[in-house]
Amino acid sequence: MRTVHLPVHGSRLATDVHLPPAGRARRHPAVVIRTPYGRGSHTAEACAWAARGFAVVVQDVRGRHGSARRGAPEEWRPYAHEAADGAATVRWVRERPWSDGRVVAVGASYAAYCALVAVTGDRAAPAPPPAEAPDAVIAAVPALGTAEVARERSGVERLLGRAGWWAAHGDRSDSDPTALDARLARAPELLAHLPVATLPDRLGRPLPSWRGVWHAPREDLVIARAGVARVPLLAVGGTHDPFAVDTLALWRRWGGPARLLVGPWGHALTADPGPGAQHHIAVGQTYARWARAACDGTLEHTARGVVALAGTPRWHRVDSAVPAGEARAYRFDDDRCVRLLHGAEFVADPDRPVRSDDLRIDPDRADRTLLLTEPLARPLDLLGPASATLRAEATTACADWFVRLVALDADGRAEPVAVGSARTARPVRDDAALRVDLGFLARRLPIGTRLRIEVTGHHFPAHARNPHTGEDPVTAVRLAPSRRTVHTGGSALLLPAARLHRTDAVADPIEEICT
Incomplete structure (x- = not known):
């Protein structure tokens, strides 16, 4: 593994490159993971991909961890730069001597958004040209935008989940996953104080972006543009995930070959709540095999997948209509x-x-x-x-x-x-x-x-x-x-x-x- 700092649109993105055992002696399909949660947390995943013959690029998004400027920290603006930075990263990967030109964008939660907008574009950037777009996407439990994750489709505000995420990750270059729980332990009525807009004052640190969370326009651009996508998609979700409806909508509307994998899982893709061990999936093996088929062009051009029936050991086939009794x-x-x-x-x-x-x-x-x-x-x-x-x-x-x-x-x-x-x-x-x-x-x-x-x-x-x-x-x-x-x-x-x-x-x- 080696680390490079990729110059992209006025920033330098910390990027780890993991090559298969054959290394530079051969060209390989590449996996790109762009994450706000620290590229070091993906080391084991990257090694598993590399062991299966993929070159792996893991990158901290702009303003986070190694991609934050020393001395003059760069502000992290969630969802603001991911389409343009992703396109530049894909183009850079294709220019490497170890790349065979095929790229699979992979991510979960916020990182799934990063992977998807590398194909569809976002509010700030249109869909990239083929030379800058990945050839396939694996999107797990996608969190599709600031407003999309802040509110239910009904318009009702999600409070606990958003407070936890922003306390842990918002307006900072690193993360503290325990921030909200630690504060609640000292002040159990923290979330009951009004107005909700002043939550950062009670957390004890500034969150200048917090108010903007509630005023961001909800456009569902990723889903709206999904129909023009032509590359393969693997959408992975859980019936207990708060963003399950977006996973299903994305899969239904995707214009290329689309596959769906849904189990009795929560946002972490573990059993939460209820029984789920009988629906355990070897994720690394599954992702790698699907990525090979996508890169080789052997996937049928259909929208289908499988859904686990909790309470039984069974999986059931689904098509884009989703079976309904x-x-x-x-x-x-x-x-x-x-x-x-x-x-x-x-x-x-x-x-x-x-x-x-x-x-x-x-x-x-x-x-x-x-x-x-x-x-x-x-x-x-x-x-x-x-x-x-x-x-x-x-x-x-x-x-x-x-x-x-x-x-x-x-x-x-x-x-x-x-x-x-x-x-x-x-x-x-x-x-x-x-x-x-x-x-x-x-x-x-x-x-x-x-x-x-x-x-x-x-x-x-x-x-x-x-x-x-x-x-x-x-x-x-x-x-x-x-x-x-x-x-x-x-x-x-x-x-x-x-x-x-x-x-x-x-x-x-x-x-x-x-x-």
């Missing part, structure tokens, strides 16, 4: 299968919000509509998008609505299944139907499972509290309660009840995505 409707007014326990009327009080980190129910608090299904008489396989339809009213013009779905086993143990949000700004007492998307589900619910359906006005601290005053939740300092009414007639939970057979199962998911 019949939508099973749990109507709130059908007491043969759903019981309203309480809360057809409740108060959403931002001073006492429903907690996202606590599945317990306090029977003395009227802060949600609570429903419970009858126990399942047979296993239920869920594969596809879930949603809820609400006929509901609020006494405040601006209101957030959360639907949380929880599985209860025969002993009453609770496990989260899905959560979705919607935001309304309609006139008071308007009870038109409201749709709440609950994301993509892929799991088996065993016999005896009951589903608990909760309709709430807050989901804190995962999401910022709606103040119910009509003010921006990021800058608001006043809070007001909002009385809610959920009409059981016209309200329903819609689940993708798939009719799966063993013939649908995939014996080897790696074979499926690498052909």
Whole structure:
């Protein structure tokens, strides 16, 4: 391994080059990883790629770690320079004597964004010409932009995840992954202080970019431009990842050969929460084999992939439509299968919000509509998008609505299944139907499972509290309660009840995505 400092657009990017055992004596396809998290954290991954015959380039993005100027630190502006810097890096790689000209851009989370915009371009740079674009992309749990990761598609602000990321990485050249947890240990009510915009003051260090997070325009340019891409894509995600919807949208819209690999994983692509060991994948072997097929041009020009069905050892094939069984409707007014326990009327009080980190129910608090299904008489396989339809009213013009779905086993143990949000700004007492998307589900619910359906006005601290005053939740300092009414007639939970057979199962998911 050797380190070079690549001059790019007024900066010098610290770049580690790992060559296969044959070294410079031969030309190799190259893997490019551009990361804000420290190129040293990818050493083992780079060595594994090199052992499989790839030259590997791992680079700190502009303003981070080794790519930050000494003496006069260069400000890191997340998402600002990645398309142009990525194109320059790909061009440089192709000019090296050890390169055979083929380049695979690889990344997870923010680094997946870096890999993708090397093909699609971003707000500051158009799509690069072929000489400066990679020949294939592996994008895992992609975090696609400042505004895209700060808010749900409903517009609701993600608080805990964004506070943790910016505390750890924002406006600094290095990282401290424990920053938020350490501060919360000393000040447990840190995230409850208002306004949200002044969080950096309470963290104890400046974050000049924090306010801009909430004002950045949401354009989804990577997804919008995905249709013109012609290079192969491998999109990797988890059903418990907050950005799963973007992974699926990217795969569906990609213009070149596209493969999808989704398991019962969180953002770190580990089992979080729930069982996942039975769906373990040898990631290095999978990525390398797919990259070889992509570089050799042997992938069929289709959009397909595999999804793990949690609760079983099975993987199932999917195409760009995503298989969907019949939508099973749990109507709130059908007491043969759903019981309203309480809360057809409740108060959403931002001073006492429903907690996202606590599945317990306090029977003395009227802060949600609570429903419970009858126990399942047979296993239920869920594969596809879930949603809820609400006929509901609020006494405040601006209101957030959360639907949380929880599985209860025969002993009453609770496990989260899905959560979705919607935001309304309609006139008071308007009870038109409201749709709440609950994301993509892929799991088996065993016999005896009951589903608990909760309709709430807050989901804190995962999401910022709606103040119910009509003010921006990021800058608001006043809070007001909002009385809610959920009409059981016209309200329903819609689940993708798939009719799966063993013939649908995939014996080897790696074979499926690498052909």
